[in-house]
Amino acid sequence: xxxxRVAIIGLGLLGGSIGLAxxxxxxxxxxRGFDIDxxxxxxxxxxxxxxxxxxxxxxxxxxxxxVILCVPVGAMGETARGIAGVLPADALISDVGSSKxxxxxxxxxxLPNHAVIPAHPVAGTEHSGPDAGFAALFRHRWCxxxxxxxxxxxxxxxxxxxxxxxxxxxxxxxxxxHDLVLAVTSHIPHLIAxxxxxxxxxxxxxxRSEVIKYSAGGFRDFTRIAASDPTMWRDVFLNNREAVxxxxxxxxxxxxxxxxxxxxxxxxTMFDLFTRTRAVRRSIIELGQDDARPDFGRASLS
Amino acid sequence: xxxxRVAIIGLGLLGGSIGLAxxxxxxxxxxRGFDIDxxxxxxxxxxxxxxxxxxxxxxxxxxxxxVILCVPVGAMGETARGIAGVLPADALISDVGSSKxxxxxxxxxxLPNHAVIPAHPVAGTEHSGPDAGFAALFRHRWCxxxxxxxxxxxxxxxxxxxxxxxxxxxxxxxxxxHDLVLAVTSHIPHLIAxxxxxxxxxxxxxxRSEVIKYSAGGFRDFTRIAASDPTMWRDVFLNNREAVxxxxxxxxxxxxxxxxxxxxxxxxTMFDLFTRTRAVRRSIIELGQDDARPDFGRASLS
Numbered sequence: 001x002x003x004x005r006v007a008i009i010g011l012g013l014l015g016g017s018i019g020l021a022x023x024x025x026x027x028x029x030x031x032r033g034f035d036i037d038x039x040x041x042x043x044x045x046x047x048x049x050x051x052x053x054x055x056x057x058x059x060x061x062x063x064x065x066x067v068i069l070c071v072p073v074g075a076m077g078e079t080a081r082g083i084a085g086v087l088p089a090d091a092l093i094s095d096v097g098s099s100k101x102x103x104x105x106x107x108x109x110x111l112p113n114h115a116v117i118p119a120h121p122v123a124g125t126e127h128s129g130p131d132a133g134f135a136a137l138f139r140h141r142w143c144x145x146x147x148x149x150x151x152x153x154x155x156x157x158x159x160x161x162x163x164x165x166x167x168x169x170x171x172x173x174x175x176x177x178h179d180l181v182l183a184v185t186s187h188i189p190h191l192i193a194x195x196x197x198x199x200x201x202x203x204x205x206x207x208r209s210e211v212i213k214y215s216a217g218g219f220r221d222f223t224r225i226a227a228s229d230p231t232m233w234r235d236v237f238l239n240n241r242e243a244v245x246x247x248x249x250x251x252x253x254x255x256x257x258x259x260x261x262x263x264x265x266x267x268x269t270m271f272d273l274f275t276r277t278r279a280v281r282r283s284i285i286e287l288g289q290d291d292a293r294p295d296f297g298r299a300s301l302s
Numbered sequence: 303x304x305x306x307r308v309a310i311i312g313l314g315l316l317g318g319s320i321g322l323a324x325x326x327x328x329x330x331x332x333x334r335g336f337d338i339d340x341x342x343x344x345x346x347x348x349x350x351x352x353x354x355x356x357x358x359x360x361x362x363x364x365x366x367x368x369v370i371l372c373v374p375v376g377a378m379g380e381t382a383r384g385i386a387g388v389l390p391a392d393a394l395i396s397d398v399g400s401s402k403x404x405x406x407x408x409x410x411x412x413l414p415n416h417a418v419i420p421a422h423p424v425a426g427t428e429h430s431g432p433d434a435g436f437a438a439l440f441r442h443r444w445c446x447x448x449x450x451x452x453x454x455x456x457x458x459x460x461x462x463x464x465x466x467x468x469x470x471x472x473x474x475x476x477x478x479x480h481d482l483v484l485a486v487t488s489h490i491p492h493l494i495a496x497x498x499x500x501x502x503x504x505x506x507x508x509x510r511s512e513v514i515k516y517s518a519g520g521f522r523d524f525t526r527i528a529a530s531d532p533t534m535w536r537d538v539f540l541n542n543r544e545a546v547x548x549x550x551x552x553x554x555x556x557x558x559x560x561x562x563x564x565x566x567x568x569x570x571t572m573f574d575l576f577t578r579t580r581a582v583r584r585s586i587i588e589l590g591q592d593d594a595r596p597d598f599g600r601a602s603l604s
Contacts, residue, residue: 098519122516122518124518124519125596126596126597142515144516171515177507181516182516184521185516186520189520191557191560191564192557194560194575194579195553196490196491196553197583198579199549199552199553199556200487201582203552210483211486211487211582212585212586212589214424214444215487216444216591217484218492218495219488219491221491221523223579223592224583224592224597224598225523226579226583227579228576234569237564241567247501248557250501251497254497254498254500254501254504255497258493258497259547261539262540262547265543270539270540274528274532274535274536277499277525280510281428281525283510283514287514289515290526290600291600293601294427294428294434295427295598297600297601298592298593299595299599
């Protein structure tokens with residue numbers, strides 16, 4: 001057994017899913033949880049996201065050997081400072097945030113006397129809040145652990161074993177590389193999706209009603225991503241600025257290249273790109289990271 | 303009954319689905335089909351995409367009262383010229399192409415003595431070829447008819463009734479407006495998806511293996527669209543250049559605005575956009591144009 005008493009701070013999609021996953025896959029581990037929103041705590045009690053919902057963060061962490069912060073990236077520092085005084089000396093502190101360099105620094109400063117090992121389960125849906133969680137969220141997904149310099153290898157391994165227990169495959173890398181990888185696989189796709197949905201909503205010569213009616217031509221896929229939690233995503237872009245700007249500029253260079261191909265009527269350049277990209281899709285499906293059925297196996301709406 | 307004998311030229315995803323849909327929903331209508339690829343014709347016979355698969359386009363259209371061209375946009379002109387000599391004088395010619403101004407001009411020139419009324423069913427999947435078709439593809443989807451100036455209203459209505467028979471909701475608009483609407487709801491989303499998948503594949507500091515492993519963070523949604531048929535999409539961008547460039551430039555302006563917000567750490571601008579875009583998603587789901595379940599109802603991979 002890797003840990004006996006897990007505290008989960010923040011009971012939204014990720015925190016709730018961890019609670020449910022522990023109950024299902026690691027039934028000998030007890031969980032306590034806290035959320036700053038009393039309505040979320042109430043709902044978490046009703047649907048049993050964790051073994052015990054506490055009205056104070058301090059009560060949730062007081063006896064924990066693993067504390068997982070599942071709050072927006074921008075709230076990590078304040079949350080950590082709020083529990084610093086009552087954390088058991090040997091408790092391991094981790095999180096689930098989508099950017100790791102900033103979090104590592106903030107948590108290290110807030111908890112200078114504790115072991116902090118950040119982690120990022122690469123899993124989620126466009127839904128948020130306590131009702132969005134489910135136990136299988138992490139199955140067949142990767143969890144990236146980013147041990148800070150000098151982290152105890154035994155603690156890293158215990159944390160890895162915990163995530164493997166919830167069904168994830170664990171990789172470790174440094175926080176800087178993590179932030180670059182996630183910028184391209186997650187942050188830029190979200191930025192692009194939010195932006196094109198905004199562009200389409202603001203047109204004068206195409207009505208919003210038309211955009212919605214004819215969305216099956218491709219646009220609707222972007223709206224799923226653009227329905228993700230605004231607070232979480234604002235904080236990601238505020239905290240992974242450099243890697244996001246670097247990847248965004250590479251994308252903009254490539255898009256300018258395609259714009260010129262369209263302007264010049266250069267079909268060969270288009271055909272080359274459109275053929276290469278199919279191979280990436282095939283690899284993702286072969287690795288079990290997406291549903292091979294057409295349209296992601298969307299329900300037939302007939 | 304709107305038509306008795308329908309000829310389908312091109313037996314890929316769209317043409318094959320029309321054949322299957324007619325058989326299921328309009329069983330009194332007969333279908334003949336042709337594809338320029340003998341392997342596709344052979345496969346179409348094996349799986350019964352149409353009532354009769356002909357080895358010459360001329361034989362498919364000789365007795366038809368409706369001919370639907372389901373070939374890539376760039377092949378429309380040559381296909382139309384190839385059947386011009388044998389088309390019955392009163393046959394209606396239509397198509398399923400994704401851009402309408404260019405097709406209207408090309409078909410009008412190729413068939414000056416026939417009635418041509420272009421149409422575009424806004425439906426599809428990332429799969430292509432004869433095995434990709436299915437009868438329900440057009441159910442609860444829109445079909446946009448773009449009658450050229452002077453088109454006979456009775457023929458427009460007969461074509462509309464045919465598409466309604468296959469389960470679609472029909473709208474009519476002029477070809478220029480169609481091309482603008484589809485540029486934003488379909489063509490730009492495809493261009494962006496192809497480009498970001500290309501960008502991610504070519505990075506040196508992030509491996510392709512990492513891109514694939516961590517694609518569940520958002521990237522994998524783009525790879526579905528970027529797996530679409532390369533020939534079809536090359537032709538769309540070659541034939542809807544002006545509207546695509548106009549919409550692309552609006553998107554680039556908005557993206558530059560978001561880039562500046564990230565650079566400046568302007569969380570308010572981000573939060574405003576990320577909140578507005580959720581409403582568009584809700585509307586699409588309310589209109590039955592997407593699956594409300596998380597992750598499009600993707601199969602649980604556990």
